[in-house]
Amino acid sequence: MSPPATATNKPVPWYTSFVAGGGAACWAEICTLPLDTCKVRLQIQGALAKGEKPKYTGLFNVFTTVMKEEGPKGLWKGLVPGLLRQSIFATLRIGLYPHIRDFYHKGPGDAPLLMKIAAGLTSGMIGISIANPTDLVKIRLQAEGRLAPGVPRRYTGTLNAFSTILKQESIFGFWKGVGPNIVRNSIINAAELATYDQVKQMILSAKIMEDNLSLHFTCGITAGFVATVCGSPADVIKTRVMSQKTRPDGTREYRSAPDAFVKILKQEGFGGFYKGFWPNFYRIGSWNIVMFMTFEQLKKRLF
Numbered sequence: 001m002s003p004p005a006t007a008t009n010k011p012v013p014w015y016t017s018f019v020a021g022g023g024a025a026c027w028a029e030i031c032t033l034p035l036d037t038c039k040v041r042l043q044i045q046g047a048l049a050k051g052e053k054p055k056y057t058g059l060f061n062v063f064t065t066v067m068k069e070e071g072p073k074g075l076w077k078g079l080v081p082g083l084l085r086q087s088i089f090a091t092l093r094i095g096l097y098p099h100i101r102d103f104y105h106k107g108p109g110d111a112p113l114l115m116k117i118a119a120g121l122t123s124g125m126i127g128i129s130i131a132n133p134t135d136l137v138k139i140r141l142q143a144e145g146r147l148a149p150g151v152p153r154r155y156t157g158t159l160n161a162f163s164t165i166l167k168q169e170s171i172f173g174f175w176k177g178v179g180p181n182i183v184r185n186s187i188i189n190a191a192e193l194a195t196y197d198q199v200k201q202m203i204l205s206a207k208i209m210e211d212n213l214s215l216h217f218t219c220g221i222t223a224g225f226v227a228t229v230c231g232s233p234a235d236v237i238k239t240r241v242m243s244q245k246t247r248p249d250g251t252r253e254y255r256s257a258p259d260a261f262v263k264i265l266k267q268e269g270f271g272g273f274y275k276g277f278w279p280n281f282y283r284i285g286s287w288n289i290v291m292f293m294t295f296e297q298l299k300k301r302l303f
Contacts, residue, residue: 012303014099020302021094024294025086028287033082034075035283038062040142042276043239059279080158081138089131093189094295096123101197110201116194124189125182132181133174136242137161143243154245177241180257184234188284191227196220196292213293220292224285232280233273237261 041062045054056062066074101119105111111119128135140161144153155161165173200211200219209215237260244253254260264272 018095020298022091025090028291078138085134092127120190124186128185188231224288
């Protein structure tokens with residue numbers, strides 16, 4: 001993923017990966033947000049009481065139910081904070097990755113896989129630590145649609161969500177769930193970027209494919225699958241912790257990320273950590289395809 005040289009072999013600017021990464025991520029967010037909304041709705045259902053029927057039974061059911069109850073706009077809830085998140089998080093995590101990778105690997109040749117993983121973990125941790133407030137607001141807005149008819153919404157929009165959280169939970173409320181969020185996004189970032197980087201390097205070295213859209217598609221969907229497998233448990237925990245409401249007595253279902261881990265494992269089994277796996281993969285896989293294909297084209301055409 002190193003920025004390529006131009007036709008005159010002149011190195012492109014150092015900020016290439018930042019601009020191309022942020023722009024590509026925002027476009028991918030717009031294209032795939034409905035899948036993310038469906039994934040969030042499935043993840044927050046939690047364990048069901050005996051005899052209780054789930055509101056959502058699968059990806060297609062979530063999609064049709066949201067369309068019926070909330071209209072098409074329901075699938076794009078959280079778009080504004082989602083774009084804010086990508087403009088901060090993706091710009092940092094994708095932009096910093098090649099620079100951190102090259103900083104870790106000062107020797108000749110391509111960086112080894114472990115160096116790429118370390119670089120992905122580092123850039124992901126930095127990015128989400130700063131972007132956590134936008135992630136929190138996005139998930140809160142996406143979760144609103146699960147409320148029963150007649151139950152008042154907590155937020156009327158993005159700005160109202162930011163102001164309400166600040167008023168009710170203080171500035172620290174924006175970093176609620178930051179622990180599992182750092183774990184989740186660092187893992188997914190490392191899986192995405194290191195996998196894409198490594199697979200692309202291996203395919204080009206073996207001369208199996210040319211450096212074109214077909215290669216970028218192949219590497220993108222591979223990166224998406226690896227990221228989904230590695231990040232789903234932390235993703236479920238993060239979604240549960242961030243989307244939960246405070247009970248009338250002031251308590252919450254999950255006191256912390258470790259508490260959520262124990263309760264999910266006890267109440268739902270190991271499969272609870274992979275609730276919404278396929279919608280999650282459809283989202284992350286398609287997101288990676290769109291993002292990396294756009295990212296590569298932006299690098300070539302703008303720089």
